[in-house]
Amino acid sequence: MRWRVRPGVALAGGVILGIVFAFAVWDLTPLRPVGPSPTSVTPAAVPAIVYTAQATPLAASPGGSTVATLTPATALQVLGAQGSSLHAGLDLYRSPDSPAILYQDPSTLARAGVLASPGDAQPTGTVDIAGSSWQRVHLVGWVARSATAPDVAALWSQASSLYAQTCSSCHTAHDPSEFTGRQWVSQFRAMVPRTSLTPAQADLILRWLQAHAAKQ
Secondary structure, eight states, X not given: OOOOOOHHHHHHHHHHHHHXXXXXXXXXXXXXXXXXXXXXXXXXXXXXXXXXXXXEEEESSTTOOEEEEEOTTOEEEEEEEETTEEEEEEEEEEETTEEEEEEEETTTTEEEEEESSGGGSEEEEXXXXXXXXXXXXXXXXXXXXXGEESOHHHHHHHHHHHHXXXXXXXXXXXXXXXXXXXXXXXXXXHHGGGSOOOHHHHHHHHHHHHHTSBOO
């Protein structure tokens, strides 16, 4: 015996199957978030690396308590952004003898800042540099976007001008390559009290001298 399916029943069945299939596909399709997350960064808006343009507080959260005070020209890895603040990560070094003082380059003693508490930095290992043992540390926090510069060359230009204006008033200014980065620490620090430089200006000039110093 052959069964005959009425046209109306077939049409209704097809509609029902179509609806079931549509719901199944919709349920399996992953939802896409609408709009950026609070800490997302548009690559065109913020470089991957920025530099502190002045003495800059690194905060635990936007507008929060200070984790460390960073010196000018310290490199920051941009992790995200929220309003006028940048979320940044830093890989630095410290000496076991002075765990609160952070260095960007131990070989030249280029200082990066000072921790509010030594426990705020996460140790990631140890390394021997220039005959001394240094601890690697990782630090994460927030800085004001206005306190950063996208290009270190602009900071070096500022430091060079300050150095020429300040240190050539009494004698011929030494070329940065006349001393090593480590030698510049004592050489320049001895001259700072005779000038009207602010601590932040002095730190910037010293970082510039160390970056352009003679090799060890």
